Amino acid sequence: MGDILLYGVCGGALIVILKLTEYRFLVVEHSVEIYVALVAALFAGLGIWLGLTLTKRKPTAILQEVPAQTAGPFVADERRVSQLGITARELEILGLIAAGLSNREIAGRLFVSENTVKTHSSRLFDKLGAKRRTQAVQIGKSARLIP
Amino acid sequence: MGDILLYGVCGGALIVILKLTEYRFLVVEHSVEIYVALVAALFAGLGIWLGLTLTKRKPTAILQEVPAQTAGPFVADERRVSQLGITARELEILGLIAAGLSNREIAGRLFVSENTVKTHSSRLFDKLGAKRRTQAVQIGKSARLIP
DNA sequence: CGCAAAATCACCCGAAAGTGTGACGACATC
């Protein structure tokens, strides 16, 4: 985690800068509470932003054991999704297929053409090894790709 | 992103706490620069921690046992079956549809003609209020007619 | 910038699914 170190350095530099600016602008006008709140909010936002950007595009192989039934709002098994090479759009369409929508309805809901939905579903069936949409739904459910 | 909201609330609470403590301990002893640096470092660390935890483990697997759900090999809700006027044959075909079989495959498995399967499924869709087989599967599952 | 993956869309064509109507036999019930 060299990123953490880099982050620490940047944070220190920013602290110095803030301490310098304090003498010039802020202290003379605002009370200390407001200043502290501003600094806190700024650094909190900065920290969040850094944390997000640092871990943005990482696969992060998650190994979790699912014993039986997963309570809660359900999350797709990312391992199998990436393992099968299923894209986010395809997974989205699989969910809508499982919800019983026709290609035309899916197209209307996603604001794309029906042909696009067909292309997506076609590639999806190929990746799932399904010949029909009902089969794709069955496979998707058993593979925990959809609830 | 309810997490963001939660974070905001925590941040506000911490700001209040810090403002309170300021009057009691810190201001009397330390200079403002040190205080600000501490606050900044604290919030920066908090921010980066939150940023990491928000992205790294979005599943945050809540593994709970659900013993009441899967009790036995599943039995269809007979009340709803008779309530909808669904016959045993239709329910059987609904199960095969949910298994991803085509009409022809269902016909082969039940030793009947494809047209028979069509009429059964047609009446089934009518009783379920479904327009497609995928929709029939969805309705059947939510109504506990099929596993 | 250039590449590769993903997303978008179009067209054709065949297969599957779904609708509607009609019909026939088995079986139970009144």
Added chain:
DNA sequence: GATGTCGTCACACTTTCGGGTGATTTTGCG
């Protein structure tokens, strides 16, 4: 014996699905 339900099947017709091909645009990454 008339009635009703259920399962079976046929045939014609429309709609939906799915495969195949090719193309363009968008986007993420090196």
